[in-house]
Amino acid sequence: MDDSSAAGAPRYCIQCGAPVSPVNNISGSMERYTFQFTATAREYFRIWIVNLFLTVITLGVWAAWAKVRNRRYIWASTNLAGHPFTFHGNPAAILRGNMIIAGMFVAYVAMKKFEPGLAGILFFIFSVVFPFLVCKSLRFNAHNTSYRNIRFRFLGGLGESYQTYLLFAGIVPFTLFIFFPAWQFYKKKYFFNNLAYGMTGSTFSGRKGPFYRAYLLACVIGGLCFMVFSSLGAYAVHRLSTVLGNTGASGTLSFVYSLFFTYLIMAFIIYALQAVIYSMTMNHCWSRTRLGKAYFASTLRARRLLFIRITNMAAIFCSLGLLIPWAKIRRTRYILENLAVVTASGLDDFASVAASETTAVGDAATDFVGIEIGL
Amino acid sequence: MIRFDASYFDGKTSRPYPVIVMFDGAALALEGEMDGAGMKARIRDCSIDPALGRTKRSIRLPGGGLLQTYDHDAVNAIERALNTNRPWRLVHFLESHGKAVAACMMCLILALTALVYYAIPHVSTRVARAIPPEVTASASRNALKMFDMRFLKPTGLPADRQQEIRNVFRDVARRIDPPGAGIYTLEFRSGKNLGANAFALPSGIVIVTDELVALADGDDELSAIFAHEVAHVKRRHSIRYILQSTGVLFLVSLLTGDVTSITNFAAFLPTLLIESGYSRDFEREADHEAASLLIASGKGTAPFRRILEKIDASHPGTLKLGVFSTHPETVRRLGYLSELEESPK
Numbered sequence: 001m002d003d004s005s006a007a008g009a010p011r012y013c014i015q016c017g018a019p020v021s022p023v024n025n026i027s028g029s030m031e032r033y034t035f036q037f038t039a040t041a042r043e044y045f046r047i048w049i050v051n052l053f054l055t056v057i058t059l060g061v062w063a064a065w066a067k068v069r070n071r072r073y074i075w076a077s078t079n080l081a082g083h084p085f086t087f088h089g090n091p092a093a094i095l096r097g098n099m100i101i102a103g104m105f106v107a108y109v110a111m112k113k114f115e116p117g118l119a120g121i122l123f124f125i126f127s128v129v130f131p132f133l134v135c136k137s138l139r140f141n142a143h144n145t146s147y148r149n150i151r152f153r154f155l156g157g158l159g160e161s162y163q164t165y166l167l168f169a170g171i172v173p174f175t176l177f178i179f180f181p182a183w184q185f186y187k188k189k190y191f192f193n194n195l196a197y198g199m200t201g202s203t204f205s206g207r208k209g210p211f212y213r214a215y216l217l218a219c220v221i222g223g224l225c226f227m228v229f230s231s232l233g234a235y236a237v238h239r240l241s242t243v244l245g246n247t248g249a250s251g252t253l254s255f256v257y258s259l260f261f262t263y264l265i266m267a268f269i270i271y272a273l274q275a276v277i278y279s280m281t282m283n284h285c286w287s288r289t290r291l292g293k294a295y296f297a298s299t300l301r302a303r304r305l306l307f308i309r310i311t312n313m314a315a316i317f318c319s320l321g322l323l324i325p326w327a328k329i330r331r332t333r334y335i336l337e338n339l340a341v342v343t344a345s346g347l348d349d350f351a352s353v354a355a356s357e358t359t360a361v362g363d364a365a366t367d368f369v370g371i372e373i374g375l
Numbered sequence: 376m377i378r379f380d381a382s383y384f385d386g387k388t389s390r391p392y393p394v395i396v397m398f399d400g401a402a403l404a405l406e407g408e409m410d411g412a413g414m415k416a417r418i419r420d421c422s423i424d425p426a427l428g429r430t431k432r433s434i435r436l437p438g439g440g441l442l443q444t445y446d447h448d449a450v451n452a453i454e455r456a457l458n459t460n461r462p463w464r465l466v467h468f469l470e471s472h473g474k475a476v477a478a479c480m481m482c483l484i485l486a487l488t489a490l491v492y493y494a495i496p497h498v499s500t501r502v503a504r505a506i507p508p509e510v511t512a513s514a515s516r517n518a519l520k521m522f523d524m525r526f527l528k529p530t531g532l533p534a535d536r537q538q539e540i541r542n543v544f545r546d547v548a549r550r551i552d553p554p555g556a557g558i559y560t561l562e563f564r565s566g567k568n569l570g571a572n573a574f575a576l577p578s579g580i581v582i583v584t585d586e587l588v589a590l591a592d593g594d595d596e597l598s599a600i601f602a603h604e605v606a607h608v609k610r611r612h613s614i615r616y617i618l619q620s621t622g623v624l625f626l627v628s629l630l631t632g633d634v635t636s637i638t639n640f641a642a643f644l645p646t647l648l649i650e651s652g653y654s655r656d657f658e659r660e661a662d663h664e665a666a667s668l669l670i671a672s673g674k675g676t677a678p679f680r681r682i683l684e685k686i687d688a689s690h691p692g693t694l695k696l697g698v699f700s701t702h703p704e705t706v707r708r709l710g711y712l713s714e715l716e717e718s719p720k
Contacts, residue, residue, distance in 0.1 A: 073427050
């Protein structure tokens with residue numbers, strides 16, 4: 001596919017010549033391909049539990065193989081126009097990545113507990129290394145994903161990663177967190193603007209406005225919920241301490257407990273509201289991303305995703321974790337089946353990168369260590 | 376001869392070609408409408424992706440081509456004929472048989488129980504013994520500074536009373552931990568909101584509040600408290616707690632590793648549960664050690680029980696946290712102590 005002419009060039013309406021917005025105005029010749037998710041909770045549960053068992057009895061070594069197995073299942077169950085995605089991650093590379101992460105974790109715990117003064121230095125070192133790891137992680141995952149025998153790539157450079165994950169992240173606290181939604185925007189931009197499917201690179205024309213809207217809405221809802229819940233909680237603690245005998249000592253005690261409950265309620269609300277932020281920002285990001293001549297449309301509804309998140313949490317809690325696979329399949333299904341590729345030129349003409357380029361040193365190094373960073 | 380339908384991808388473009396594949400035992404032959412139709416690939420040069428649930432099977436051809444098919448029987452037959460992917464076939468066998476899955480689940484529960492109750496405490500005890508208490512010196516000093524700032528005030532005890540209590544303390548330390556007696560020091564503070572309390576820092580600093588000293592009748596009751604605190608240090612409970620919680624955290628991260636966001640929040644509760652369980656075990660260990668000392672010196676556990684009851688009575692309105700509590704309930708501790716008195720273990 002000749003993507004050089006398509007990338008970045010605006011599309012024009014065939015009848016009147018006016019620029020066509022890819023989101024609102026899909027002309028008749030456009031075809032819409034929705035993602036189909038064929039995974040079942042039953043099948044995923046079996047894969048999950050067997051590999052979890054193997055992971056625990058090997059004291060974590062199998063975790064890398066388990067990750068590949070679980071992810072391969074999810075990827076292989078994701079179909080677009082009748083063909084599945086494939087995950088190629090090499091377990092040995094993920095094992096190396098896991099060992100690096102585990103080493104950093106142990107170093108941090110040891111420092112924090114035994115030499116708290118030096119933990120700050122370690123934190124500094126981690127924050128300098130982190131953008132590098134993010135970049136490598138995104139490359140690893142993109143490079144190890146293929147569709148129709150063509151690999152994805154992530155072309156984002158280290159410079160942009162350091163700008164986003166070190167500079168902007170460092171600025172956020174000094175702007176009283178007003179910059180926070182913008183920072184989230186730059187993180188998404190780093191991802192959506194640097195993807196490539198074979199030779200076809202992506203372009204991202206998202207804006208910060210929707211991010212500010214999403215976070216503002218989340219803050220308002222969160223603030224209201226917090227006021228209601230924490231006053232209910234405070235009242236309950238107050239009643240409890242009066243029942244148990246009211247003396248000076250229990251005053252401080254009930255203060256400590258109400259602090260604990262407040263923290264718990266806060267964590268719960270923030271966690272639940274991430275569904276709202278996720279649906280709003282992801283809908284925007286996908287609608288502003290182009291892959292050659294293809295557009296995307298994501299139609300997530302915040303309320304539905306919030307409902308799924310809260311019920312998933314309750315299900316996992318009540319089943320002592322056994323419903324984790326069910327919850328994951330349920331959420332992934334909702335997200336994927338609300339994502340579509342819209343294109344006038346079909347999905348058959350994407351070209352792969354010439355074989356000589358894929359064996360370049362960069363990709364080999366990318367596959368040597370697989371690091372997973374939850375973004 | 377095995378024959379099946381598949382989609383062929385040449386690896387150059389994203390175009391799928393429907394093909395019919397024939398396998399004669401040595402090579403795959405492709406029939407379809409594309410460049411190089413009728414091509415043959417020796418099966419030895421192909422690789423087959425391991426089976427995974429009922430998802431499509433993939434066969435990778437030499438030269439970068441890919442075949443994908445839902446015909447599991449055909450691909451399984453080829454796989455068996457070639458005898459490849461043996462470890463993965465075993466994993467797939469476990470995953471696709473209900474009984475095997477159930478067995479794995481039972482074994483997983485057993486393994487987790489064994490790790491939490493035996494392996495993690497046992498290993499951390501061994502490791503903690505190898506770590507000298509000096510390692511924790513600066514962390515302990517910082518902790519004391521933090522306590523002084525937030526919860527404690529300077530002591531109001533007269534100097535000669537302090538000296539008397541120090542002598543009691545030195546005597547207890549010498550008897551509980553003869554080789555390490557040199558590291559123990561006693562600090563006096565006024566408890567403010569903490570009330571009657573005593574606690575030990577891992578480097579051997581024991582802090583006792585004026586309120587607790589006032590509560591104690593005679594030196595035997597103070598000795599019991601000191602023995603309990605010195606036992607915490609001697610048995611390296613702080614370091615073991617750090618090691619064991621790190622172990623639990625590691626375990627929990629293994630269990631929730633693949634699912635990033637959903638479970639992190641839910642995992643908080645079981646972690647807390649296991650860690651408070653460890654903490655209660657340490658309290659029982661320290662109680663046991665203190666009781667043994669008291670029984671050996673002919674005083675019995677009565678002074679210890681008396682002071683525990685008084686401390687409990689001085690903190691009214693304490694919420695019962697049950698399984699989330701760091702200390703066993705006082706009633707249970709008293710019961711355990713009288714049991715020890717009747718039949719010392």
